[in-house]
Amino acid sequence: MQRPKIVAVDGPAGSGKSSLCALVCQRLGWTYINTGALYRGVGLLAMARNIDLEDVPGLVALIDSCGSRLRWDSDRRELWYEDEHLTPQLNSEQAGYAASKVAKQELVRASLLPVQRQLTLAAPVGALVDGRDIGTVVFPDADLKVFLTASLEERSRRRLQQLGASEGSATGATLASIQQGIARRDERDQGRKTAPLKQADDAVLLDTSALNFEQSADALIGLLRRHGLTK
Numbered sequence: 001m002q003r004p005k006i007v008a009v010d011g012p013a014g015s016g017k018s019s020l021c022a023l024v025c026q027r028l029g030w031t032y033i034n035t036g037a038l039y040r041g042v043g044l045l046a047m048a049r050n051i052d053l054e055d056v057p058g059l060v061a062l063i064d065s066c067g068s069r070l071r072w073d074s075d076r077r078e079l080w081y082e083d084e085h086l087t088p089q090l091n092s093e094q095a096g097y098a099a100s101k102v103a104k105q106e107l108v109r110a111s112l113l114p115v116q117r118q119l120t121l122a123a124p125v126g127a128l129v130d131g132r133d134i135g136t137v138v139f140p141d142a143d144l145k146v147f148l149t150a151s152l153e154e155r156s157r158r159r160l161q162q163l164g165a166s167e168g169s170a171t172g173a174t175l176a177s178i179q180q181g182i183a184r185r186d187e188r189d190q191g192r193k194t195a196p197l198k199q200a201d202d203a204v205l206l207d208t209s210a211l212n213f214e215q216s217a218d219a220l221i222g223l224l225r226r227h228g229l230t231k
Contacts, residue, residue, distance in 0.1 A: 006126070010199070031124070038079070
């Protein structure tokens, strides 16, 4: 069976990887794989089973027993474990906290590699796989590697819009506080010992600071076309 075309999309928090990859896949009829959702899902499953998030052997055993039964619905951007719908909880603070604990463990990341690869290789045509170590660790042999980024200020503004707020609003989600949070996340992602966030040597840089959402999608599709991956 011929391997699908694989495009690895890495980038920092708030760069728009998830929304952009989903839109591009919708346009092209490709499969979108959100690896961050897998880490959040594993974290949720671990907490539901009272597995300590620092218990590496316990987490690895969980992935070994549950990993093959995780199902990612690319079209609906939904994660399921058997008949359990995990998606409604994925964006919770609890899931984010659990994912940050799970993702820093080297053996846990290694255990999730086959799951990520299996889901991707099942794509019928092509797959956009987003994360923070896709081009460097998960698919170093990807057909194309893209490092998607934007300025810290622009990523912060986009995050504020996601929260349904505006600069200076009374929600408490001020631009300054969001910017500080994303900066701390960048520092953690870039400085971690296991699979740190970095641009692969052969990755194409796509900076969307000056682009809106539709323009960013057009730019990513343009990269795929220039590399002969789509018409």
